[in-house]
Amino acid sequence: MFNKSSLSKASTIAASLLLLASQICQAHPIHSNNTLEKIAKTKSISLGYQDDAFPFSYLDAQRPAGYSIDICNKIVDAVKTKLKIKDLKVHWIKSSTASQFVLIKNHVTDVMCIPAFYSELRHQQAEFSLPYFFSRTRFVTRKNNHTDTIEDLAGHSILVKSGTIYVEQIHNINRVNDLNLNIELDNNNNVAFNDIESGELPALVSSTVFLKGMIALSAKAEELEISDEALSPPIPAGLLLPLNDSEFKNFLDSTMQSLFSSKDFTAIYQRWFQSPIPPKAINLNIPMSTDLKALITSTSPYVY
Missing domain, CATH: 3.40.190.10 (Periplasmic binding protein-like II)
Structure with a gap:
Protein backbone atom coordinates (compact mmCIF):
# COMPACT_ATOMS: atom_id res chain seq x y z
CA MET A 1 0.00 0.00 0.00
CA SER A 135 21.20 -7.79 -15.13
CA ARG A 136 18.91 -9.26 -12.46
CA THR A 137 16.79 -7.19 -10.09
CA ARG A 138 17.84 -7.27 -6.43
CA PHE A 139 17.71 -4.99 -3.40
CA VAL A 140 20.33 -3.27 -1.26
CA THR A 141 20.04 -2.93 2.50
CA ARG A 142 22.19 -2.18 5.53
CA LYS A 143 23.96 -5.22 6.93
CA ASN A 144 22.69 -4.55 10.43
CA ASN A 145 19.11 -4.99 9.16
CA HIS A 146 19.80 -8.75 8.76
CA THR A 147 17.55 -8.86 5.70
CA ASP A 148 18.15 -11.90 3.51
CA THR A 149 14.95 -12.18 1.47
CA ILE A 150 12.14 -9.93 0.30
CA GLU A 151 9.86 -11.70 2.78
CA ASP A 152 12.03 -10.28 5.59
CA LEU A 153 10.83 -6.82 4.53
CA ALA A 154 7.13 -7.69 4.86
CA GLY A 155 5.20 -4.83 6.46
CA HIS A 156 8.07 -2.37 5.94
CA SER A 157 8.78 0.43 3.48
CA ILE A 158 10.81 -0.26 0.37
CA LEU A 159 12.19 2.31 -2.07
CA VAL A 160 12.02 2.09 -5.88
CA LYS A 161 13.01 4.59 -8.55
CA SER A 162 9.98 5.90 -10.47
CA GLY A 163 9.71 5.09 -14.17
CA THR A 164 11.67 1.83 -13.86
CA ILE A 165 10.60 -1.75 -14.49
CA TYR A 166 11.30 -2.45 -10.82
CA VAL A 167 8.11 -0.62 -9.83
CA GLU A 168 5.94 -3.16 -11.65
CA GLN A 169 8.11 -6.05 -10.46
CA ILE A 170 7.88 -5.18 -6.77
CA HIS A 171 4.15 -4.50 -7.00
CA ASN A 172 3.66 -7.98 -8.51
CA ILE A 173 5.84 -9.61 -5.84
CA ASN A 174 4.00 -7.68 -3.13
CA ARG A 175 0.60 -8.75 -4.42
CA VAL A 176 1.42 -12.40 -5.10
CA ASN A 177 3.12 -12.92 -1.72
CA ASP A 178 0.81 -10.66 0.31
CA LEU A 179 3.81 -8.88 1.84
CA ASN A 180 2.06 -5.63 2.74
CA LEU A 181 5.07 -3.62 1.55
CA ASN A 182 4.85 0.15 1.63
CA ILE A 183 6.32 1.02 -1.78
CA GLU A 184 7.87 4.48 -1.89
CA LEU A 185 9.05 6.20 -5.08
CA ASP A 186 11.95 8.51 -5.82
CA ASN A 187 13.06 9.93 -9.16
CA ASN A 188 16.83 9.90 -8.61
CA ASN A 189 19.09 6.93 -7.85
CA ASN A 190 21.55 8.96 -5.80
CA VAL A 191 18.88 10.54 -3.59
CA ALA A 192 17.18 7.18 -3.11
CA PHE A 193 20.46 5.53 -2.17
CA ASN A 194 21.16 8.22 0.42
CA ASP A 195 17.97 7.18 2.21
CA ILE A 196 19.34 3.63 2.51
CA GLU A 197 22.79 4.80 3.65
CA SER A 198 21.25 6.96 6.38
CA GLY A 199 18.95 4.18 7.56
CA GLU A 200 15.84 6.27 6.80
CA LEU A 201 14.47 3.41 4.70
CA PRO A 202 15.46 -0.26 4.89
CA ALA A 203 15.84 -1.27 1.22
CA LEU A 204 16.16 -0.03 -2.36
CA VAL A 205 15.12 -2.24 -5.29
CA SER A 206 17.08 -1.84 -8.54
CA SER A 207 19.24 -3.63 -11.08
CA THR A 208 22.17 -5.50 -9.59
CA VAL A 209 24.66 -3.55 -11.69
CA PHE A 210 23.28 -0.19 -10.52
CA LEU A 211 23.36 -1.31 -6.91
CA LYS A 212 26.99 -2.41 -7.24
CA GLY A 213 27.84 0.96 -8.72
CA MET A 214 26.11 2.88 -5.94
CA ILE A 215 27.79 0.84 -3.22
CA ALA A 216 31.19 1.28 -4.88
CA LEU A 217 30.78 5.08 -4.75
CA SER A 218 29.52 5.05 -1.16
CA ALA A 219 31.62 6.11 1.83
CA LYS A 220 29.67 3.49 3.79
CA ALA A 221 30.20 0.59 1.40
CA GLU A 222 31.21 -1.81 4.20
CA GLU A 223 27.86 -1.25 5.93
CA LEU A 224 25.76 -2.21 2.89
CA GLU A 225 24.97 -5.45 1.08
CA ILE A 226 23.05 -6.62 -1.98
CA SER A 227 20.54 -9.42 -1.56
CA ASP A 228 21.59 -12.90 -2.65
CA GLU A 229 17.97 -13.38 -3.64
CA ALA A 230 17.24 -12.24 -7.20
CA LEU A 231 13.80 -10.78 -7.86
CA SER A 232 13.98 -11.43 -11.61
CA PRO A 233 15.86 -13.43 -14.24
CA PRO A 234 18.57 -11.57 -16.20
CA ILE A 235 16.83 -8.68 -17.99
Whole structure:
Protein backbone atom coordinates (compact mmCIF):
# COMPACT_ATOMS: atom_id res chain seq x y z
CA MET A 1 0.00 0.00 0.00
CA PHE A 2 1.01 3.63 -0.46
CA ASN A 3 1.17 6.10 2.38
CA LYS A 4 0.36 9.80 1.91
CA SER A 5 4.01 10.59 1.21
CA SER A 6 4.10 7.99 -1.55
CA LEU A 7 0.91 9.30 -3.13
CA SER A 8 2.24 12.85 -2.99
CA LYS A 9 5.51 11.86 -4.64
CA ALA A 10 3.72 9.83 -7.33
CA SER A 11 1.31 12.70 -8.04
CA THR A 12 4.17 15.19 -8.30
CA ILE A 13 6.08 12.94 -10.70
CA ALA A 14 2.99 12.37 -12.86
CA ALA A 15 2.20 16.09 -12.99
CA SER A 16 5.80 16.91 -13.93
CA LEU A 17 5.74 14.42 -16.80
CA LEU A 18 2.44 15.78 -18.12
CA LEU A 19 3.86 19.31 -18.03
CA LEU A 20 7.03 18.14 -19.76
CA ALA A 21 5.03 16.41 -22.49
CA SER A 22 2.92 19.53 -23.05
CA GLN A 23 5.97 21.79 -23.28
CA ILE A 24 7.76 19.44 -25.65
CA CYS A 25 4.77 19.12 -27.97
CA GLN A 26 4.49 22.92 -28.16
CA ALA A 27 8.21 23.49 -28.67
CA HIS A 28 8.86 20.68 -31.17
CA PRO A 29 6.66 20.18 -34.24
CA ILE A 30 5.80 16.65 -35.32
CA HIS A 31 8.69 15.07 -37.22
CA SER A 32 8.62 12.38 -39.87
CA ASN A 33 9.36 8.85 -38.74
CA ASN A 34 12.63 8.84 -40.71
CA THR A 35 15.29 9.60 -38.11
CA LEU A 36 18.24 9.32 -40.50
CA GLU A 37 16.54 11.78 -42.86
CA LYS A 38 16.06 14.23 -39.97
CA ILE A 39 19.70 13.88 -38.92
CA ALA A 40 20.89 14.42 -42.51
CA LYS A 41 18.73 17.51 -42.88
CA THR A 42 19.81 19.15 -39.60
CA LYS A 43 23.37 17.77 -39.67
CA SER A 44 22.91 17.03 -35.98
CA ILE A 45 21.94 14.17 -33.68
CA SER A 46 20.29 14.46 -30.27
CA LEU A 47 21.29 11.97 -27.59
CA GLY A 48 19.74 11.52 -24.16
CA TYR A 49 21.77 10.88 -21.03
CA GLN A 50 21.24 10.54 -17.28
CA ASP A 51 23.39 11.85 -14.45
CA ASP A 52 22.55 9.06 -11.98
CA ALA A 53 23.07 5.80 -13.90
CA PHE A 54 26.70 5.03 -12.98
CA PRO A 55 28.60 3.41 -14.71
CA PHE A 56 26.36 3.55 -17.82
CA SER A 57 25.46 7.23 -17.99
CA TYR A 58 26.62 9.92 -15.57
CA LEU A 59 28.57 13.16 -15.50
CA ASP A 60 32.34 13.23 -15.25
CA ALA A 61 33.91 16.71 -15.36
CA GLN A 62 30.46 17.98 -16.38
CA ARG A 63 30.39 15.79 -19.50
CA PRO A 64 28.30 12.65 -20.15
CA ALA A 65 30.40 9.55 -19.55
CA GLY A 66 29.89 5.83 -19.15
CA TYR A 67 29.41 2.49 -20.88
CA SER A 68 26.24 3.57 -22.71
CA ILE A 69 27.84 6.87 -23.70
CA ASP A 70 30.83 5.11 -25.29
CA ILE A 71 28.48 2.88 -27.28
CA CYS A 72 26.51 5.91 -28.43
CA ASN A 73 29.73 7.61 -29.52
CA LYS A 74 30.43 4.60 -31.75
CA ILE A 75 26.93 4.97 -33.19
CA VAL A 76 27.63 8.65 -33.91
CA ASP A 77 30.77 7.62 -35.84
CA ALA A 78 28.69 5.18 -37.90
CA VAL A 79 26.06 7.87 -38.63
CA LYS A 80 28.80 10.24 -39.81
CA THR A 81 30.08 7.58 -42.20
CA LYS A 82 26.68 6.56 -43.53
CA LEU A 83 25.42 10.10 -44.11
CA LYS A 84 28.85 11.45 -45.09
CA ILE A 85 28.66 14.26 -42.53
CA LYS A 86 32.12 14.87 -41.15
CA ASP A 87 31.07 17.65 -38.76
CA LEU A 88 27.91 16.10 -37.33
CA LYS A 89 26.80 18.09 -34.30
CA VAL A 90 25.97 16.11 -31.18
CA HIS A 91 23.40 17.57 -28.78
CA TRP A 92 23.34 15.94 -25.33
CA ILE A 93 19.96 16.22 -23.62
CA LYS A 94 19.58 15.44 -19.93
CA SER A 95 16.84 12.94 -19.18
CA SER A 96 15.53 10.74 -16.40
CA THR A 97 14.21 7.21 -16.30
CA ALA A 98 10.69 8.61 -16.16
CA SER A 99 11.02 11.24 -18.92
CA GLN A 100 13.02 9.24 -21.47
CA PHE A 101 9.91 7.82 -23.16
CA VAL A 102 8.38 11.30 -23.52
CA LEU A 103 11.58 12.62 -25.11
CA ILE A 104 11.96 9.76 -27.59
CA LYS A 105 8.25 9.73 -28.52
CA ASN A 106 8.30 13.45 -29.33
CA HIS A 107 11.57 13.18 -31.31
CA VAL A 108 13.39 15.48 -28.90
CA THR A 109 16.08 12.80 -28.79
CA ASP A 110 17.08 10.37 -31.54
CA VAL A 111 18.67 7.82 -29.21
CA MET A 112 18.50 7.49 -25.44
CA CYS A 113 22.02 6.61 -24.27
CA ILE A 114 20.62 5.15 -21.08
CA PRO A 115 20.30 1.45 -20.18
CA ALA A 116 16.60 0.80 -20.80
CA PHE A 117 15.76 -2.55 -19.22
CA TYR A 118 13.19 -4.30 -21.35
CA SER A 119 9.53 -5.02 -20.70
CA GLU A 120 6.65 -5.59 -23.12
CA LEU A 121 4.85 -2.52 -21.77
CA ARG A 122 7.92 -0.36 -22.40
CA HIS A 123 8.24 -1.76 -25.92
CA GLN A 124 4.80 -0.33 -26.70
CA GLN A 125 6.19 3.16 -26.04
CA ALA A 126 9.59 2.99 -27.75
CA GLU A 127 11.75 0.74 -29.88
CA PHE A 128 14.72 -1.08 -28.32
CA SER A 129 18.13 -1.60 -29.88
CA LEU A 130 19.97 -4.85 -29.50
CA PRO A 131 20.73 -5.36 -25.81
CA TYR A 132 24.22 -4.58 -24.58
CA PHE A 133 23.86 -5.65 -20.94
CA PHE A 134 21.89 -8.15 -18.85
CA SER A 135 21.20 -7.79 -15.13
CA ARG A 136 18.91 -9.26 -12.46
CA THR A 137 16.79 -7.19 -10.09
CA ARG A 138 17.84 -7.27 -6.43
CA PHE A 139 17.71 -4.99 -3.40
CA VAL A 140 20.33 -3.27 -1.26
CA THR A 141 20.04 -2.93 2.50
CA ARG A 142 22.19 -2.18 5.53
CA LYS A 143 23.96 -5.22 6.93
CA ASN A 144 22.69 -4.55 10.43
CA ASN A 145 19.11 -4.99 9.16
CA HIS A 146 19.80 -8.75 8.76
CA THR A 147 17.55 -8.86 5.70
CA ASP A 148 18.15 -11.90 3.51
CA THR A 149 14.95 -12.18 1.47
CA ILE A 150 12.14 -9.93 0.30
CA GLU A 151 9.86 -11.70 2.78
CA ASP A 152 12.03 -10.28 5.59
CA LEU A 153 10.83 -6.82 4.53
CA ALA A 154 7.13 -7.69 4.86
CA GLY A 155 5.20 -4.83 6.46
CA HIS A 156 8.07 -2.37 5.94
CA SER A 157 8.78 0.43 3.48
CA ILE A 158 10.81 -0.26 0.37
CA LEU A 159 12.19 2.31 -2.07
CA VAL A 160 12.02 2.09 -5.88
CA LYS A 161 13.01 4.59 -8.55
CA SER A 162 9.98 5.90 -10.47
CA GLY A 163 9.71 5.09 -14.17
CA THR A 164 11.67 1.83 -13.86
CA ILE A 165 10.60 -1.75 -14.49
CA TYR A 166 11.30 -2.45 -10.82
CA VAL A 167 8.11 -0.62 -9.83
CA GLU A 168 5.94 -3.16 -11.65
CA GLN A 169 8.11 -6.05 -10.46
CA ILE A 170 7.88 -5.18 -6.77
CA HIS A 171 4.15 -4.50 -7.00
CA ASN A 172 3.66 -7.98 -8.51
CA ILE A 173 5.84 -9.61 -5.84
CA ASN A 174 4.00 -7.68 -3.13
CA ARG A 175 0.60 -8.75 -4.42
CA VAL A 176 1.42 -12.40 -5.10
CA ASN A 177 3.12 -12.92 -1.72
CA ASP A 178 0.81 -10.66 0.31
CA LEU A 179 3.81 -8.88 1.84
CA ASN A 180 2.06 -5.63 2.74
CA LEU A 181 5.07 -3.62 1.55
CA ASN A 182 4.85 0.15 1.63
CA ILE A 183 6.32 1.02 -1.78
CA GLU A 184 7.87 4.48 -1.89
CA LEU A 185 9.05 6.20 -5.08
CA ASP A 186 11.95 8.51 -5.82
CA ASN A 187 13.06 9.93 -9.16
CA ASN A 188 16.83 9.90 -8.61
CA ASN A 189 19.09 6.93 -7.85
CA ASN A 190 21.55 8.96 -5.80
CA VAL A 191 18.88 10.54 -3.59
CA ALA A 192 17.18 7.18 -3.11
CA PHE A 193 20.46 5.53 -2.17
CA ASN A 194 21.16 8.22 0.42
CA ASP A 195 17.97 7.18 2.21
CA ILE A 196 19.34 3.63 2.51
CA GLU A 197 22.79 4.80 3.65
CA SER A 198 21.25 6.96 6.38
CA GLY A 199 18.95 4.18 7.56
CA GLU A 200 15.84 6.27 6.80
CA LEU A 201 14.47 3.41 4.70
CA PRO A 202 15.46 -0.26 4.89
CA ALA A 203 15.84 -1.27 1.22
CA LEU A 204 16.16 -0.03 -2.36
CA VAL A 205 15.12 -2.24 -5.29
CA SER A 206 17.08 -1.84 -8.54
CA SER A 207 19.24 -3.63 -11.08
CA THR A 208 22.17 -5.50 -9.59
CA VAL A 209 24.66 -3.55 -11.69
CA PHE A 210 23.28 -0.19 -10.52
CA LEU A 211 23.36 -1.31 -6.91
CA LYS A 212 26.99 -2.41 -7.24
CA GLY A 213 27.84 0.96 -8.72
CA MET A 214 26.11 2.88 -5.94
CA ILE A 215 27.79 0.84 -3.22
CA ALA A 216 31.19 1.28 -4.88
CA LEU A 217 30.78 5.08 -4.75
CA SER A 218 29.52 5.05 -1.16
CA ALA A 219 31.62 6.11 1.83
CA LYS A 220 29.67 3.49 3.79
CA ALA A 221 30.20 0.59 1.40
CA GLU A 222 31.21 -1.81 4.20
CA GLU A 223 27.86 -1.25 5.93
CA LEU A 224 25.76 -2.21 2.89
CA GLU A 225 24.97 -5.45 1.08
CA ILE A 226 23.05 -6.62 -1.98
CA SER A 227 20.54 -9.42 -1.56
CA ASP A 228 21.59 -12.90 -2.65
CA GLU A 229 17.97 -13.38 -3.64
CA ALA A 230 17.24 -12.24 -7.20
CA LEU A 231 13.80 -10.78 -7.86
CA SER A 232 13.98 -11.43 -11.61
CA PRO A 233 15.86 -13.43 -14.24
CA PRO A 234 18.57 -11.57 -16.20
CA ILE A 235 16.83 -8.68 -17.99
CA PRO A 236 18.23 -7.27 -21.24
CA ALA A 237 19.02 -3.57 -21.50
CA GLY A 238 19.05 -1.74 -24.83
CA LEU A 239 19.05 1.83 -26.12
CA LEU A 240 15.68 3.47 -26.71
CA LEU A 241 14.81 4.50 -30.28
CA PRO A 242 11.72 6.04 -31.91
CA LEU A 243 8.90 3.65 -32.75
CA ASN A 244 7.94 2.87 -36.36
CA ASP A 245 11.30 3.65 -37.91
CA SER A 246 12.57 0.30 -39.14
CA GLU A 247 15.35 1.86 -41.22
CA PHE A 248 16.93 3.52 -38.18
CA LYS A 249 16.36 0.45 -36.01
CA ASN A 250 18.03 -1.82 -38.59
CA PHE A 251 20.92 0.60 -39.08
CA LEU A 252 21.53 0.93 -35.36
CA ASP A 253 21.31 -2.82 -34.73
CA SER A 254 23.69 -3.49 -37.61
CA THR A 255 26.09 -0.92 -36.19
CA MET A 256 25.93 -2.54 -32.75
CA GLN A 257 26.36 -6.03 -34.21
CA SER A 258 29.51 -4.87 -35.98
CA LEU A 259 30.72 -3.32 -32.74
CA PHE A 260 30.03 -6.53 -30.81
CA SER A 261 32.22 -8.54 -33.19
CA SER A 262 35.12 -6.09 -32.90
CA LYS A 263 37.89 -5.69 -30.35
CA ASP A 264 36.49 -2.24 -29.59
CA PHE A 265 33.50 -3.70 -27.76
CA THR A 266 35.65 -5.88 -25.52
CA ALA A 267 37.78 -2.82 -24.76
CA ILE A 268 34.71 -0.71 -23.95
CA TYR A 269 33.30 -3.40 -21.66
CA GLN A 270 36.62 -3.90 -19.87
CA ARG A 271 37.07 -0.16 -19.49
CA TRP A 272 33.81 0.27 -17.56
CA PHE A 273 33.45 -3.01 -15.68
CA GLN A 274 36.93 -4.45 -15.22
CA SER A 275 39.20 -1.39 -14.87
CA PRO A 276 39.44 1.61 -12.52
CA ILE A 277 36.96 4.26 -13.67
CA PRO A 278 36.31 7.88 -12.67
CA PRO A 279 35.47 9.65 -10.49
CA LYS A 280 37.06 7.48 -7.77
CA ALA A 281 39.18 5.04 -9.81
CA ILE A 282 36.84 2.20 -8.79
CA ASN A 283 37.03 -1.23 -10.42
CA LEU A 284 33.58 -2.83 -10.30
CA ASN A 285 35.00 -6.25 -11.30
CA ILE A 286 31.88 -7.36 -13.17
CA PRO A 287 32.76 -10.07 -15.73
CA MET A 288 30.79 -10.20 -18.95
CA SER A 289 27.64 -12.26 -18.34
CA THR A 290 26.86 -15.54 -20.04
CA ASP A 291 23.86 -13.92 -21.74
CA LEU A 292 25.94 -11.08 -23.21
CA LYS A 293 28.70 -13.44 -24.35
CA ALA A 294 26.06 -15.58 -26.10
CA LEU A 295 24.54 -12.54 -27.78
CA ILE A 296 27.76 -11.10 -29.19
CA THR A 297 28.84 -14.47 -30.62
CA SER A 298 25.43 -15.48 -31.98
CA THR A 299 24.65 -15.45 -35.69
CA SER A 300 20.89 -15.60 -35.10
CA PRO A 301 18.68 -12.48 -34.87
CA TYR A 302 17.97 -11.46 -31.28
CA VAL A 303 14.32 -11.45 -30.25
CA TYR A 304 13.21 -9.78 -27.02
